[in-house]
Amino acid sequence: MSDEALIVLDKVNKWFGPLHVLDNVSLSVAKGEVVVVIGPSGSGKSTLCRSINRLEPINDGTITFDGQPLPAEGRPLARLRSEVGMVFQSFNLFAHKTILQNVMLGPTKVRKEKPAVVRDRAMSLLDRVGIGNQAEKYPAQLSGGQQQRVAIARALAMQPKAMLFDEPTSALDPEMVGEVLEVMTSLAKEGMTMVVVTHEMGFARHAANRVVFMADGQLVESAPPAEFFANPKSDRAKDFLSKILTH
Amino acid sequence: MDVFSDALNRDVYLTGFLWILKLTLAGGVGALVLGVLLAAMRVSPVPVLRGFGTAWVNTFRNTPLTLIIFFCYFGLFSTLGLSLSDDINLNNFWLGAIGLAVYTAAFVCEAIRSGINTVPAGQAEAARAIGMTFRQTLTIVILPQAGRAVIAPLGSILIALCKNSTIVGTIGLMESSNAMKELINANGDAVIPIFLVFAGTFALFLIPTGYAFGWLANRLAVKR
Numbered sequence: 147m148s149d150e151a152l153i154v155l156d157k158v159n160k161w162f163g164p165l166h167v168l169d170n171v172s173l174s175v176a177k178g179e180v181v182v183v184i185g186p187s188g189s190g191k192s193t194l195c196r197s198i199n200r201l202e203p204i205n206d207g208t209i210t211f212d213g214q215p216l217p218a219e220g221r222p223l224a225r226l227r228s229e230v231g232m233v234f235q236s237f238n239l240f241a242h243k244t245i246l247q248n249v250m251l252g253p254t255k256v257r258k259e260k261p262a263v264v265r266d267r268a269m270s271l272l273d274r275v276g277i278g279n280q281a282e283k284y285p286a287q288l289s290g291g292q293q294q295r296v297a298i299a300r301a302l303a304m305q306p307k308a309m310l311f312d313e314p315t316s317a318l319d320p321e322m323v324g325e326v327l328e329v330m331t332s333l334a335k336e337g338m339t340m341v342v343v344t345h346e347m348g349f350a351r352h353a354a355n356r357v358v359f360m361a362d363g364q365l366v367e368s369a370p371p372a373e374f375f376a377n378p379k380s381d382r383a384k385d386f387l388s389k390i391l392t393h
Numbered sequence: 394m395d396v397f398s399d400a401l402n403r404d405v406y407l408t409g410f411l412w413i414l415k416l417t418l419a420g421g422v423g424a425l426v427l428g429v430l431l432a433a434m435r436v437s438p439v440p441v442l443r444g445f446g447t448a449w450v451n452t453f454r455n456t457p458l459t460l461i462i463f464f465c466y467f468g469l470f471s472t473l474g475l476s477l478s479d480d481i482n483l484n485n486f487w488l489g490a491i492g493l494a495v496y497t498a499a500f501v502c503e504a505i506r507s508g509i510n511t512v513p514a515g516q517a518e519a520a521r522a523i524g525m526t527f528r529q530t531l532t533i534v535i536l537p538q539a540g541r542a543v544i545a546p547l548g549s550i551l552i553a554l555c556k557n558s559t560i561v562g563t564i565g566l567m568e569s570s571n572a573m574k575e576l577i578n579a580n581g582d583a584v585i586p587i588f589l590v591f592a593g594t595f596a597l598f599l600i601p602t603g604y605a606f607g608w609l610a611n612r613l614a615v616k617r
Contacts, residue, residue: 199522201518201521201522219438221526224521224524224525224526225524226524227521227522227523227524228523228524229524230522231522232519232522232523234515234518234519234522236513236515237515238513238515238516238518238519239519240516240519240520240534241516241538241615241616241617242537242538242541242615251523251533252523252524252525255525255529255533256523256524256525256529257524284616286616286617287616297519300523301522301523304523304524
């Protein structure tokens with residue numbers, strides 16, 4: 147982790163109609179840093195994550211990625227998105243393409259790399275997430291945990307500068323959560339810059355450099371995990387932790 | 394069946410259906426290409442294109458095909474002088490094919506658009522998230538899945554197109570309905586057999602077409 151900021155949100159505001167989903171949010175993520183965003187549902191954490199690659203446009207404030215402000219819709223934005231990997235709650239693998247095609251599509255179509263080169267990289271990524279032997283199958287033939295690992299491989303195939311995870315384990319059966327978190331933990335160890343929205347407190351404790359707590363669209367607290375879980379400062383964080391950690 | 398033992402009559406019959414086949418093919422290819430383009434326009438972020446697509450669908454879907462074919466002949470050809478071939482039959486054929494294509498494209502567009510609605514929003518988001526442009530997202534991710542979802546309705550549209558192509562007879566092309574009229578005029582004692590043969594020929598080709606599209610729809614369905 148370096149001191150150089152890769153993702154900077156400055157006084158970001160967003161409204162869905164009358165609902166203030168992002169309320170003056172400022173956050174800076176350093177290169178190699180792993181930031182876990184937690185908070186009750188409806189607190190704006192997914193919106194925050196999706197605003198970083200402009201899947202959700204913001205109404206006010208600025209977001210900078212690698213020194214550049216987010217461009218408006220169009221080719222420059224597409225180029226920026228290709229440098230930011232994204233993993234969704236519902237996997238969103240391309241249903242009409244095989245696993246291998248899913249992973250190769252970005253590099254070959256967006257970056258125009260040679261299929262032969264991409265194929266090797268895609269296969270080694272699939273091996274890495276443990277799906278190498280399923281490369282010719284279609285997404286619907288895989289379990290949720292396997293699909294999510296493919297989705298991570300698909301994002302990594304673009305050799306992104308940062309990875310965004312929007313509740314990557316929330317749609318999974320409990321016994322499949324571990325296999326996905328394992329891949330994410332190894333990524334974190336290798337120094338990938340990550341913003342992870344999750345309810346997995348175990349992952350937040352052992353893999354995060356920093357935990358960010360959101361409530362009602364506001365960024366309430368930001369602290370290293372050990373400090374946050376031991377001594378939450380705000381009442382809302384205390385209340386949230388008491389609800390999830392007592393069971 | 395004396396009527397069809399006459400070689401000249403058989404020729405009238407075969408030529409008639411050959412025109413139908415050609416009209417269906419030309420009109421079908423034109424309608425598919427135009428329809429997909431119109432559907433792409435209707436979901437595009439550009440208001441002018443969306444407006445154009447909507448206007449096209451509203452205009453041609455709500456105008457009787459007979460009027461459109463008449464306009465192609467009397468408007469495009471007679472008045473505006475658009476001649477597509479020196480051969481009068483070929484000229485009428487192409488004018489008819491244009492009319493069929495612009496009319497049917499409106500229905501193809503709406504079928505594809507309903508197919509686009511069956512593709513989960515997450516598919517487009519994932520495509521955008523890896524850096525695809527709008528055009529790539531549409532052509533690589535959305536349309537292939539949308540197309541597979543609407544193969545069965547596209548089959549119905551093709552069947553309707555095939556039968557609709559008899560309307561090109563109104564501008565003088567000797568397609569099947571004109572051929573039938575000619576044979577009936579010359580053989581007043583065999584009206585019902587002639588009618589049954591023509592109707593039966595359509596059924597013979599179109600019933601299997603319907604089943605073939607149903608089979609294809611199942612085979613190509615995207616598993617989710």
